[in-house]
Amino acid sequence: MSTSLRSGGEVDLVVVGGGVLGLAHACLAARRGQRVVLLERAEFARGASVRNFGMVWPVGQPRGLRRDVALRSRELWRQMAEAAAFRCEPTGSLHVAYHADELAVLEQFVAAEPGAGFEVLAPAEALERSAGLRAEGLRGALWSPHECNADAPAAIAALHRWLDAQPGCAAIVRTPVVAIDGDRAVTADGRRWRGERILVCSGDDFASLLPEQFAAAPLRRCRLQMLATVPQPGGWRLGPMLAAGLTLLHYTGFAACPGLPALRARFEAELPLHLRDGIHVLVSQRDDGRLVIGDSHEYGPEFAHDVDAAVETRILDYLGTFLQMPDATIDRRWTGTYAQRADGGFGWVREVRPGVGIVTGFGGAGMTLSFGVAERVLDGTFEEE
Ligand SMILES: Cc1cc2nc3c(=O)[nH]c(=O)nc-3n(C[C@H](O)[C@H](O)[C@H](O)COP(=O)(O)OP(=O)(O)OC[C@H]3O[C@@H](n4cnc5c(N)ncnc54)[C@H](O)[C@@H]3O)c2cc1C
16 A cells, blocks of 8 residues: 555545445556555445355346446456456356246347357256256256356455555545545545545445435445355365356346246246245355355345345245255355446446546446446446447
């Protein structure tokens, strides 16, 4: 860290918020030689960015602008992982099908995107790539080569360290920003940093800073329930990150598939509580071998403080239909919240006054999109569809 910046100062860019979006802007600006200060209120980032699956997941983005940003972001993730020395592994992903209607949607998805790298695998090929898949009833899988798996808390910590080590830059924690006064960010203890540009990447906290701008924004909060197993024994690795039939209802990339309404109708009849709770099941792996499993979706301004055991049971029941892991003991449970556009728009990127901007609202894809969005914001080329 540049010690002279600890108590305040002048830089090219001040970033408020040390989650993945704040870090992406700060790190890319630092790579361009800019002087950057990042101000995080907690001892370490505590928001969505350390609670997620660590999935860089372009396959979940609809083709066009969002997929392009996701694929570029993936490249930048790989570059930053090399620079900052954390794992961002190109595992690819499998969406597995155990029903004819699921396989039909996967085939329609691949047929609509020739040349995009997607492929439908026969059951034997899917089983070869993924050691834990249940063989019985498997009808095929969508293979995508684009996805990368990082251990989210480890990646965020590594990016903080990398930024802090860059000349003229500092990542400063335990520093809540309480006001933007002209071109200065002001902290609770009265320190001030002047920035040519100030970017507020405060995640789903709409109240602490610039509340009037957030009140007018089409943003909502979403809460997810998550679980993790104990580290899998014997160095067992998941391989490609996994999704299954319920996920086809979740990501808009599958929305145009003609078979989707029939698939939805079956799930509405068979798994109404899963749909009510917004459950679809994804699996990734942490550096220590834990499997990260989720999730559910609940929307609102505020949420219960506790975890719903029935939701957890539904997630695990569905997981059991497609994955057998060596050790299924769950020893971590948590919730996470993120900010999302309530109108389906692509994130919330706004200049609230000259030199001061807000970047948030990328929903369940903020990890995936972060670096791609940041590059465009820094270039002044970010646009919505
Ligand atoms: C359970 C879960 C699973 C997910 N899985 C994935 C996934 O696998 N792949 C994917 O692409 N996306 C995923 N997402 C979405 C993704 O994690 C989020 O979109 C992304 O992390 C949002 O990043 P952020 O930096 O905007 O917000 P946050 O991570 O919430 O960071 C905001 C930071 O700003 C700080 N802050 C706020 N206000 C102030 C202030 N006034 N002063 C100083 N600091 C402040 C907070 O302390 C916080 O650290 C998931 C989200 C959740 C919750």
